[in-house]
Amino acid sequence: MSENKGYDYSDLAAALVEAISTLSDGNPLIESNSNGEQPEYPFCTYSIINPYIGITFDVVQNEPFEAVVSLTWYDDSAINVLNLANRTNKWFRSFAGRDFLFQKNIIVVDVKMDGQRDDFISIEYERKAGLDIRLRLNDSFIDEVGSIDEFSINNENEEE
Secondary structure, eight states, rough: SSSOOOOHHHHHHHHHHHHHHTTTTTOEETTTTTTSSSSSEEEEEEEEEEEEEEESSSSOOOEEEEEEEEEEEEOOOOHHHHHHHHHHHHHHHHHHHHHHTTTTTTTEEEEEEEOOEEETTTTTEEEEEEEEEEEEOOOOOOOOOOOOOOOOOHHHHHHO
16 A cells, blocks of 8 residues: 555644644643643644645645634633634734744635633633634645556558
């Protein structure tokens, strides 16, 4: 089997982890609904809510496509999560944020601020606010078609 498997979403996750740490002075980004210890507040989660949106009709090799990622900030302060979500929104729309991702072959297409996403937990609220980012990515898949090195024409209809 070929090692040519297409786009590796772990590259996207690594870029987002670095981006969130950069824009928020080191606050962590973790996968949404994942196992393990919850970090101390504030922290951010990501979920790839739409991993593939085709933008070409017949390109398979090195295909550009788009994906939508949802980012959600968690804290015990509603104001703090709104501030963090707003700062994240601005950063991904800024030249610094777009250039940061561009250097990693990721293009920011659109950023939509979603606002409050609070959860009622037992006797108190966990404050959440978030945004969705539409990104353009480039698939690394190469169509491995065998080449024709030589051919011959045998015309059997020729008269002798």
